[in-house]
Amino acid sequence: MTKASDSSETAGKLLAAGMKLFGERGFKATTTRMIADQANSNIGSIAYYFGNKRNLYRAILTHISERMQDKFRLYDIERRDHTFRSPEQARGSLKEIVRLLVRTFASEGEVGQWLLLVMREQADPSDCYDLLYEGVFDRVYTILGVRIAYLMEKSVDDVDVVIECHTLIGQIVFFLVGRHPLLRRLKRESGFDERLLESVEQTVFSHLEHYRPPT
Incomplete structure (x- = not known):
């Protein structure tokens, strides 16, 4: 797997995790830690790919x-x-x-x-x-x-x-x-x-x- 495809896969997992958790819990009750854990990623990956939780929500x-x-x-x-x-x-x-x-x-x-x-x-x-x-x-x-x-x-x-x-x-x-x-x-x-x-x-x-x- 190339670095580009690995990067795309990580971002996709964060989108899917955020979609699920934001839907179930709402924006305020969902933390970046929850999203990172759901995506099996580190918490810094959200800032790396999306900047912050609000930008991830907009991306979703x-x-x-x-x-x-x-x-x-x-x-x-x-x-x-x-x-x-x-x-x-x-x-x-x-x-x-x-x-x-x-x-x-x-x-x-x-x-x-x-x-x-x-x-x-x-x-x-x-x-x-x-x-x-x-x-x-x-x-x-x-x-x-x-x-x-x-x-x-x-x-x-x-x-x-x-x-x-x-x-x-x-x-x-x-x-x-x-x-x-x-x-x-x-x-x-x-x-x-x-x-x-x-x-x-x-x-x-x-x-x-x-x-x-x-x-």
């Missing part, structure tokens, strides 16, 4: 933001033409994005590792919250909002559209947050299989049919 949120952008394919979706010719086309585009989000959040893997820390930032934003909000959350709201606004014949900034976006995202995210009680209720020890994922998708899709112009 930056990493999560970038990975969420990749997972949700935000750049690809944002580059598409958002001029819809019919409600069916807009609803089809919305379903495609919802399917991507459902399948991302139903997978416990990498996204599950971010969960506690992201939830903490949502509940009690730190001065680093903008890294997540501007990098991911606001962009997802806009992507969904453009489509919902078209279907409801309202502005993307209309309060009803914003609330519909918030509700839709909450429904999808809860399949990760609430996966354990759901799988236990269904007696599924192996997690989400293809049939269950399709059932989840169809349930969420049924809610999209309510996005219509005011009568």
Whole structure:
């Protein structure tokens, strides 16, 4: 192993350790000693690679933001033409994005590792919250909002559209947050299989049919 790869591996271990501990305990209750021990590294490595605990925290949120952008394919979706010719086309585009989000959040893997820390930032934003909000959350709201606004014949900034976006995202995210009680209720020890994922998708899709112009 080269010095460069060894250096990268150490920094990666510190990021992973910090992500876990900050999520479980919060920023104030997590010490640099705890992070170094979790990463099997010496305490000076945090200062060497990141400068201090706050910079490590920012690096972790930056990493999560970038990975969420990749997972949700935000750049690809944002580059598409958002001029819809019919409600069916807009609803089809919305379903495609919802399917991507459902399948991302139903997978416990990498996204599950971010969960506690992201939830903490949502509940009690730190001065680093903008890294997540501007990098991911606001962009997802806009992507969904453009489509919902078209279907409801309202502005993307209309309060009803914003609330519909918030509700839709909450429904999808809860399949990760609430996966354990759901799988236990269904007696599924192996997690989400293809049939269950399709059932989840169809349930969420049924809610999209309510996005219509005011009568």
